[in-house]
Amino acid sequence: xxxxxxxxxxxxxxxxxxxxxxxxxxxxxxxxxxxxxTEENFDTLSKTENKIREFIANGLPLSEPLLYxxxxxxxxxxxxxxxxxxxxxxxxxxxxxxxxxxxxxSTTPDSIGLWANPNNDVTVAYINxxxxxxxxFAPIVDKIQRDTGLDVHSKKFRFTxxxxxxxxxxxxxxxxxxxxxxxxxxxxxxxxxxxxTDLVSDFNNVSETNSALDFLALLRVYLNxxxxxxxxxxxxxxxxxxxxxxxxxxxxxxxxRVGFEWKNYQKTGRIxxxxxxxxxxxxxxxxxxxxxxxxxxxxxxxxxxKTVNYQELSKQKIDExxxxxxxxxxxxxxxSQSELISEIQKKVSISVGTVKSRLNQIIGNRIKLxxxxxxxxxxxxxxxxxxKTEYSLEIPDVVNNIA
Numbered sequence: 001x002x003x004x005x006x007x008x009x010x011x012x013x014x015x016x017x018x019x020x021x022x023x024x025x026x027x028x029x030x031x032x033x034x035x036x037x038t039e040e041n042f043d044t045l046s047k048t049e050n051k052i053r054e055f056i057a058n059g060l061p062l063s064e065p066l067l068y069x070x071x072x073x074x075x076x077x078x079x080x081x082x083x084x085x086x087x088x089x090x091x092x093x094x095x096x097x098x099x100x101x102x103x104x105x106s107t108t109p110d111s112i113g114l115w116a117n118p119n120n121d122v123t124v125a126y127i128n129x130x131x132x133x134x135x136x137f138a139p140i141v142d143k144i145q146r147d148t149g150l151d152v153h154s155k156k157f158r159f160t161x162x163x164x165x166x167x168x169x170x171x172x173x174x175x176x177x178x179x180x181x182x183x184x185x186x187x188x189x190x191x192x193x194x195x196x197t198d199l200v201s202d203f204n205n206v207s208e209t210n211s212a213l214d215f216l217a218l219l220r221v222y223l224n225x226x227x228x229x230x231x232x233x234x235x236x237x238x239x240x241x242x243x244x245x246x247x248x249x250x251x252x253x254x255x256x257r258v259g260f261e262w263k264n265y266q267k268t269g270r271i272x273x274x275x276x277x278x279x280x281x282x283x284x285x286x287x288x289x290x291x292x293x294x295x296x297x298x299x300x301x302x303x304x305x306k307t308v309n310y311q312e313l314s315k316q317k318i319d320e321x322x323x324x325x326x327x328x329x330x331x332x333x334x335x336s337q338s339e340l341i342s343e344i345q346k347k348v349s350i351s352v353g354t355v356k357s358r359l360n361q362i363i364g365n366r367i368k369l370x371x372x373x374x375x376x377x378x379x380x381x382x383x384x385x386x387x388k389t390e391y392s393l394e395i396p397d398v399v400n401n402i403a
Contacts, residue, residue: 059338061388064117064356066102066190066226072284073353074114074275075102077188078220079253081228084240089259090271090291091230092131093298095192096140098228099124102190103148103157107361111299112273112289117360119381123187127174128161129198137161143296155185162198170199171215182223189225196229196248203242212244213251233257254278261288270301320348321358325379326371326393334382334390359391369393 036044055061065073075081075098083098085091101114103124109115126144128137141159144150150157158181165173174193181189193199199215200208219225229248231240238257240249249255255276261268273287289298321344328343329335335343341355361367362379371377377393 059388064119064360064389065353066120066122067098067114067116068357069113069115069275069287070284071354071357072275072278073357074254074278075190075226075228076253077226078224079226080216080220080248080251081226081254081256082240082248082252083228083230083256083258084233084245084249085258086233086235086260090298091232091258092140092194094256094258094273095194095228095230096126096144097298099126099157099190099192100144100147103144103150111292111295111297112287113300118363119360119383121187123155123181123185123189124157124192125178125181125189126157126159126192127177127194128159128163129170129193129195130163131161131194133161133163167198167201171211174199175215175218178219178223178225187224189223190228191219191225192228192230194230196231197241197244200244203244206243209242209244209247213247249277252277271298321362322367322369324348325362326369326377329391329393330372334392337389337391340391366396368396 063077065076067073067075083091083095097110097112097114101110101116102120102122105116105118105120107115107118126141131137131140137159144157145152145154148157158177160177162170162173178189178191196212197203200212202208216227216229220227231245231248233240233245234242239245257274257276259272259274261270261272269290271289271291273289275284275286278284288301288303290301291297292299324344324347328340328347337356340359341352344350344355345352359379359381362369363381366378368376368378371393375395377395379391380394381389381391383389
């Protein structure tokens with residue numbers, strides 16, 4: 001992948017941010033070549049146009065969402081997401097729970113309702129920029145490993161810290177780390193940067209903001225990444241820190257905000273998670289949580305659990321699918337995703353995103369269906385890279401033998 005980047009005419013072969021000195025204006029140095037020729041610009045934009053044309057011609061084969069909450073697709077591949085909040089508001093704990101859910105790939109919601117697509121073949125990379133490496137960051141890494149059941153040396157979860165890296169070298173250090181991960185795994189990488197403002201010298205400097213956004217775009221486009229960045233809010237405000245926070249909010253596909261509930265000028269002990277913005281999705285009411293000393297984790301408050309019992313809600317909705325899938329898939333063959341969704345929507349008034357999430361739950365939990373002649377079967381999905389997803393009903397023993 002590194003050679004691929006170096007061979008690209010529109011990427012600076014010597015990516016450098018060395019002009020970022022404290023309290024000084026930065027020059028136009030950024031990941032992209034400063035002055036490509038008109039012909040090079042035309043070639044780049046034409047290639048992008050053709051890529052989009054081909055994607056549309058193939059029927060818009062959108063990837064499955066990476067993360068859900070309350071059956072709402074929360075994160076999708078290749079985008080930028082933001083987690084913001086005041087100091088001490090559990091921003092890092094929310095980030096680590098999201099990382100855990102994505103790595104685990106379980107359709108059973110966690111303690112605050114997060115769950116992930118089990119078919120995601122991804123690597124998670126968590127980068128610390130401000131915590132003490134051993135006393136604060138290491139326990140977070142340890143909890144993620146314990147909650148996901150990963151071995152300490154697993155390549156599915158990578159982590160590092162740039163606390164000891166000079167501010168001038170931090171972009172290059174992260175770039176090298178993510179490049180190496182991509183070369184080793186070939187997977188899509190979900191990169192957590194906690195916190196983003198520690199990558200620049202002045203979060204109110206427009207030039208540094210532009211360089212940071214260019215850097216994040218480089219990771220997303222050329223190194224096949226989704227970026228989840230954590231950022232502080234201005235004291236006493238709901239606005240993310242500085243010009244950098246403003247522009248990241250504008251560019252983000254999704255913004256999450258975490259904070260404490262206040263009544264009569266005092267904290268109630270409840271913590272809220274607000275979905276400020278998710279492009280293309282419906283609004284979601286705030287989720288209220290509390291910190292459990294016993295579990296050392298965030299959990300839904302009692303009234304939240306009464307309002308949305310995630311596991312019971314999921315089971316009730318899945319039961320409906322268990323009945324209709326064998327009827328729809330009565331022929332012994334593979335069904336394209338578009339065909340299956342179309343047939344399901346003829347029987348149930350439901351969105352495309354919800355259909356996909358329920359199919360993923362059935363597959364991930366290997367829920368048994370009753371097919372013709374009373375035979376037990378399971379739903380299986382097939383997807384070769386670059387091709388469309390297909391589904392079929394298979395007898396479990398046959399699937400195990402194939403595997």
